Each structure stands twice: as structure tokens, then as C-alpha cells.
Amino acid sequence: xxxxxxxxxxxxxxxxxxxxxxxxxxGEVLGILGPNGAGKTTTMRMITGYLHPDRGRVxxxxxxxxxxxxxxxxxxxxxxxxxxxxxxxNVRAFLDFVASxxxxxxxxxxxxLDGVIGKLELEPVLQRPxxxxxxxxxxRVGLAQAIVHxxxxxxxxxxxxxxxxxxxxxxxxxxxxxxxxxxxxISTHLLEEVHAVCSRAIIIAQGRIxxxxxxxxxxxxxxxxxxxxxxxxxxxxxxxxxxxxxxADIESDPMLPGRLLLIPKAGxxxxxxxxxxxxxxxxxxxxxxxxxxxxxxxxxQLTLEETGPCA
Amino acid sequence: MRLIWIICRRELSSYFATPLAYVFxxxxxxxxxxxxxxxxxxxERNQADLQPFFDYHPLLYLVLIPAVSMRLWAEERxxxxxxxxxxxxxxxxxxVLGKFLAAWSFIALALILTCPLWITVNWLGxxxxxxxxxxxxxxxxxxxxYLAIGECLSAATRNQVIAFILTVVVCLLFIAAGSPIxxxxxxxxxxxxxxxxxxxxxxxxxxxxxxxxxxxxxDVLFFLILICGWLWAASVVIENKKAG
Numbered sequence: 001x002x003x004x005x006x007x008x009x010x011x012x013x014x015x016x017x018x019x020x021x022x023x024x025x026x027g028e029v030l031g032i033l034g035p036n037g038a039g040k041t042t043t044m045r046m047i048t049g050y051l052h053p054d055r056g057r058v059x060x061x062x063x064x065x066x067x068x069x070x071x072x073x074x075x076x077x078x079x080x081x082x083x084x085x086x087x088x089x090n091v092r093a094f095l096d097f098v099a100s101x102x103x104x105x106x107x108x109x110x111x112x113l114d115g116v117i118g119k120l121e122l123e124p125v126l127q128r129p130x131x132x133x134x135x136x137x138x139x140r141v142g143l144a145q146a147i148v149h150x151x152x153x154x155x156x157x158x159x160x161x162x163x164x165x166x167x168x169x170x171x172x173x174x175x176x177x178x179x180x181x182x183x184x185x186i187s188t189h190l191l192e193e194v195h196a197v198c199s200r201a202i203i204i205a206q207g208r209i210x211x212x213x214x215x216x217x218x219x220x221x222x223x224x225x226x227x228x229x230x231x232x233x234x235x236x237x238x239x240x241x242x243x244x245x246x247x248a249d250i251e252s253d254p255m256l257p258g259r260l261l262l263i264p265k266a267g268x269x270x271x272x273x274x275x276x277x278x279x280x281x282x283x284x285x286x287x288x289x290x291x292x293x294x295x296x297x298x299x300x301q302l303t304l305e306e307t308g309p310c311a
Numbered sequence: 312m313r314l315i316w317i318i319c320r321r322e323l324s325s326y327f328a329t330p331l332a333y334v335f336x337x338x339x340x341x342x343x344x345x346x347x348x349x350x351x352x353x354x355e356r357n358q359a360d361l362q363p364f365f366d367y368h369p370l371l372y373l374v375l376i377p378a379v380s381m382r383l384w385a386e387e388r389x390x391x392x393x394x395x396x397x398x399x400x401x402x403x404x405x406x407v408l409g410k411f412l413a414a415w416s417f418i419a420l421a422l423i424l425t426c427p428l429w430i431t432v433n434w435l436g437x438x439x440x441x442x443x444x445x446x447x448x449x450x451x452x453x454x455x456x457y458l459a460i461g462e463c464l465s466a467a468t469r470n471q472v473i474a475f476i477l478t479v480v481v482c483l484l485f486i487a488a489g490s491p492i493x494x495x496x497x498x499x500x501x502x503x504x505x506x507x508x509x510x511x512x513x514x515x516x517x518x519x520x521x522x523x524x525x526x527x528x529x530d531v532l533f534f535l536i537l538i539c540g541w542l543w544a545a546s547v548v549i550e551n552k553k554a555g
Contacts, residue, residue: 048398051553074400084391086321088328100317101399129328145395 001025002047002153002183007056009042009207016042018207020056026152029179031198031215032187035303039207040187041081044157047185048078060153074102077151077182081158083142087131091122091141094130095148102149116144119174136167143171147178154178156186160193172196191295205303219293221301223248223263228274231287232258240281244273259287314401318409319416322383326417335379339421342371347428359436364428365446365522369486369514372457377478379417380461381471383410384549388469397553407546411455411462411538418454422447442524449521452534453514457482459541466548482514489513 004022009015017039024030032040045051047058049069058065060072085094095116099109117123120140125133130141139159146154159175160168175184175197188194194201194215201218203211211218219225235257238250246268253259264270271290278285326332343364347353351363387393396406432438460481465474487493489510497506510516517530 045394050394050398070400070402073398076398078395078398080391080394080398082391084395086325086392087390088325089321093324097317097321098399101314101401103400 001059001061002185003057003059004043004047005057005059007043007046007058008054009039009046009051010054015207017046017053020204020207020209022202022209024153024183024185026183027179027199029175029184029186029197029199031194031201032185032204033189033191033194033201033299034187034204035189038204038303040204041157042207043204044078044155044185044187048076048155049073074149075152077146077149077154079142079146079154079156079159082161083139085130085138085141085145088129090127090129091133092117092126094141095122095144098145099148104149112148112150116148119147120144135162136164139163139167139171143174150181152182154182154184156184158188159186160188160190168193191299194295203299203302210302211298215295216292218298219295222293222295222298224261224291224297225293226264226268226270227291227293228262228264228270229287229289229291230260230262230274230285231256232260233284233286234258237283241274241277244270244277246270246273261291314405315409315412318401318406319413322410322413323417326413332417335375335417336421336424339371339375340424342375343367343425343428346371359432359438361428361432361438361443361446362522364425365450365518368450368522369453369518372454373479373482373486376418376454376457377461377475377482379414380458380478381465381474383414383462384466384545385468385471385474388466389471393549393553397549403546403550404542407462407542407549411458411542414458414462415451415455418458419451422451422454439524442522445524445526446522448526449518449530452521452531452538453518456485456514456534456537456541459538459545460485463541463545463548466545467552485512485514487513489516 002022002024004020007017007020009017020039020043022030032043034040042051046053047060047065049058049065049072052066058072060075063071063075065072086097089097092113095113096109099113104112117126120143122137122140122144125137130138133141139162143156143159146156156175160171163171172193175186178184179197179199186193186197198215200213201211201215202209203218211221235252237258238252238260241247241260241262242250244262246265247262247270248265249263251261251263253261262270262274274288278288346367347361347364351366353363356363384393387396397403429443432443433440457478461474461478464477464481465471467477468474484493490513494506494510497509517533520527520530
């Protein structure tokens with residue numbers, strides 16, 4: 001369990017983190033979302049003990065990070081932003097170094113190293129200097145060093161940044177696998193990642209938490225939540241639809257005539273009304289679906305509210 | 312202890328993973344040879360000792376040691392591995408000391424590689440090997456002081472060139488502290504104790520005592536305290552300058 005209470009951090013005049021409180025329990029995968037410079041990395045750096053908070057407290061499985069930094073660090077696995085590693089070392093030597101510092105030795109160390117090397121498929125590059133690796137392999141080396149000691153808590157700063165879609169998928173599978181034994185905090189600005197791996201998401205803007213909930217709960221805050229997408233055979237039926245109860249707005253697709261998005265008023269379930277309208281009028285519909293809501297829209301709305309519309 | 316050793320070993324192996332170590336060793340040995348035989352006139356002296364060899368060490372170190380120390384922390388800062396290292400369960404003093412010991416043992420290796428000179432002088436004559444041993448020890452201690460200064464200044468910046476230049480300047484001050492140029496500046500207005508104090512900070516006077524075979528505790532302590540002080544300063548700098 002990680003407990004964060006009233007964390008504050010400023011750099012000179014710039015307020016990086018302002019009064020962030022969080023509790024993350026085992027089994028949770030928390031996604032920290034936010035625009036660049038919102039305070040995601042600073043928050044993670046304070047949890048890992050790299051930066052000292054100006055005010056507030058971080059506890060990791062009962063250890064206070066200010067009073068017992070070494071205990072906290074040995075319980076955490078951390079992938080810093082950009083997955084830094086000693087570029088002149090080869091992969092094997094680097095992972096061996098981290099494992100040794102983490103207190104592993106002898107047979108146990110060999111087993112764990114073989115384990116993470118297998119899990120992250122690093123065999124083909126074991127003897128190559130890290131500097132010569134592709135971005136995907138570098139990121140995997142960074143992940144390997146973070147999990148070599150099987151930490152109960154993992155903190156990953158933008159773990160899939162800069163990876164191609166296949167690699168992203170691979171890393172997300174790995175995160176889901178690791179989530180069975182560890183609590184995980186990841187930061188990202190990729191909203192699809194939240195859907196893919198997170199059981200809970202917070203949105204940070206200007207150093208403050210502006211939303212906290214499951215990805216589905218966040219989507220419900222979108223004006224598109226429950227919106228009905230409909231493809232009619234031809235244009236011209238908008239007026240008929242507009243008088244249905246509960247419709248707030250209709251968006252039409254300029255490229256595809258007859259393709260409409262019906263946006264509900266808050267609290268209305270639009271789908272039954274639309275279904276009835278279709279059957280009553282005997283219209284042949286080519287597509288009909290209900291939107292869950294758009295995380296990116298919630299994200300924009302919440303983070304721009306904070307910075308003002310011009311930002 | 313174990314952590315210091317692990318850090319030290321990693322650091323040392325990274326010297327040899329790049330051409331840095333080999334370039335340094337070759338140039339160090341080359342300059343040692345030049346300074347001993349040409350500048351020092353070792354043959355012409357007709358004396359069975361290594362005095363000309365050791366006399367040039369303070370100058371040699373002034374150029375070469377900052378080249379070793381500049382990368383110690385500046386590179387970690389630049390590549391972001393500082394964050395990795397400091398979020399591993401390593402106490403900061405262990406990291407500072409481990410890196411220092413790696414650099415120091417590298418210099419020790421360079422000094423050991425000058426042993427052909429020692430063999431030659433023993434072959435040609437009958438030198439006082441006690442004096443030579445003391446001089447080697449003194450040289451190593453002085454190298455440690457240069458390195459500790461360099462490590463601290465390397466911690467202060469992410470730019471290795473700046474770390475190099477700052478280290479050269481500060482080490483130069485420590486060399487020149489006992490020279491008339493510096494002392495004259497202070498003699499006109501400063502009280503005598505201050506002038507004496509500045510003069511006693513000089514690497515040259517302490518090293519020359521040792522290299523003449525006078526291995527007294529005062530000179531050894533001077534270098535050891537200087538090393539500890541600068542290493543402590545390095546850890547303070549790192550602790551307070553993580554975000555940059």
C-alpha cells in the first residue's frame with residue numbers, strides 16, 4: 001500500500017505539485033494522466049524518494065520515505081522517465097549490477113536475471129552495449145531492472161512512450177501480468193493506455209488532482225457518454241430526431257451524409273427512444289452503436305478548465 | 312561496504328568499456344616519460360633516484376585528473392542515470408565513495424604501470440627504495456585530493472567541460488597556494504596567520520616533503536582530510552541539486 005498525504009513541491013516560483021493525496025492498494029493499477037508539466041513525474045519522484053517534498057508525507061508499506069528512504073527504495077521498482085541506463089554497459093552487466101545493488105546474489109540472482117531476461121525477451125541483445133539498442137529494447141531493459149527484485153510496488157514513468165504499437169501491446173501485457181502480484185503506478189499521456197491497463201485513473205493539472213476514478217467512471221463525465229451513433233440511408237432526418245426527448249445536440253459527419261451522433265442531455269438514456277423511433281418509422285439503419293464516453297474529451301475539459309481556454 | 316564495492320566495480324568497468332581508460336593510460340605514461348627524461352634531465356643528473364619523475368606529478372595531475380573526474384557525476388546527471396542510481400537502495404555516501412575509489416584505483420593502476428622507471432633506476436644504480444615508495448604513496452594521496460575536488464565539482468554540473476575547467480582552476484589554486492604569486496597578494500594586508508594558513512594549503516609543500524622521503528603524519532593527514540572534506544561536499548551538492 002502506498003499512502004500519499006498532502007504532498008507539496010515547488011521549484012522556485014513554479015508550483016509543481018500542490019496538495020496531492022492518494023492511497024493505492026495492492027492489486028490496483030493506477031494511471032496518472034495529465035498534460036506535460038502537470039506534475040506527474042515530480043509526484044513519482046517524491047514517492048520514490050528521489051526528490052524531497054516541501055510538505056506532506058509518503059508512506060510505502062508502512063515506511064516513511066523521508067525517515068526510511070532505503071527501506072522504501074528496496075520495496076519499489078522504478079522506471080524513470082526515458083528509461084535511463086548506463087549506455088556503455090552491456091545488457092547483462094547492467095542488469096547484474098542492479099540485481100547486486102538490490103541485494104541479490106549467487107543462485108538466486110542468476111535465477112531472477114534469467115527470469116526477467118526471458119520475460120522481456122532480452123536474450124538476443126544480452127551482450128550488446130545499451131547505447132546501441134533500439135528504443136524498444138532500451139525500454140525493456142529499463143523495465144527489467146525495475147522488476148528484477150520482484151518488488152511489491154512498481155512505479156513506471158511513461159513506460160510505453162516512443163514504442164511502436166506492437167511493443168506497446170507487449171509492455172501492456174506485461175504490466176497486466178505484473179499487476180497480479182504488485183501494485184502499479186504508471187504515468188502516461190496516452191488515454192488508450194488507461195483503458196488497456198488501469199483499474200483506476202487520476203487526472204492531474206497544474207499540480208492538483210482534478211479527477212479520480214475508474215476509467216469508466218471518468219468516461220461517464222464526458223458529454224458523449226451514452227451518445228448514440230447512427231448511420232441512416234440518407235441525410236434529412238435530423239429534424240425528426242431532434243424532437244425526441246432527451247436529445248441535447250446532434251452532430252453530423254460532413255464527409256458521410258446520414259451519419260449522425262445523437263448527444264443526450266445529462267442523465268438521459270437515449271438508446272430506447274432511438275430504437276423505438278427506428279422501428280416505428282421502419283427505417284433501415286446501417287449502423288447503430290452507443291458510445292461509452294470519450295476520455296480525451298474529459299481530459300481536455302478538466303485540464304483546460306484549470307489552465308484557462310487560451311492555454 | 313558491499314554496496315561501495317559494487318558501485319566501485321561498475322564504475323571501473325565503465326572506464327575500460329570505452330577507449331577513455333586506454334587513452335588516459337598511454338598519455339599518462341608518455342607524459343611521465345617526457346617529463347622525467349627530457350624536462351627533468353634524469354640521465355644528466357647522474358643520481359639514482361626518481362626525483363625528476365615525481366617533481367612533475369602535480370602538473371601532470373592538473374591536466375589529467377580532471378579528465379578522469381569530470382564524468383563521475385556530470386555524466387550521470389546528463390544521461391538521467393542519476394535518478395536511477397539514487398532510487399536504488401544505496402546510501403548516497405556509499406555511491407560517492409564507490410565512485411571515488413574507482414577513480415582512485417584507476418590512478419593507482421596508472422602509477423603502478425610506471426614501474427619500468429623504478430626497475431630501470433634499480434638496474435642502473437642503488438636508489439633508496441624507501442624514499443621511492445614514500446613518494447609513490449604521496450603521489451597517490453595527492454591524486455586522491457585532485458579526484459575528490461573533481462568529483463565534487465562534477466556533481467555540481469551536467470556539463471563535463473565545465474566540470475573539467477572548474478576542477479583545473481580549483482586544483483591550480485591548491486598548487487599555487489604556497490607560491491610567492493599568491494602569497495604576495497595576501498602579505499600586504501592579511502594577518503600573518505592567514506598567510507601561513509593559505510601557504511599550508513599548498514599541495515606542493517606537502518607533496519614535496521613526502522616525495523623527499525619524509526613521510527610524516529601531518530602531510531598524510533592533510534591529504535586525507537582534504538579528500539574527506541571534498542567528498543562530503545560532493546554528497547551535499549548531489550543531495551541539494553537533484554532536480555536540475
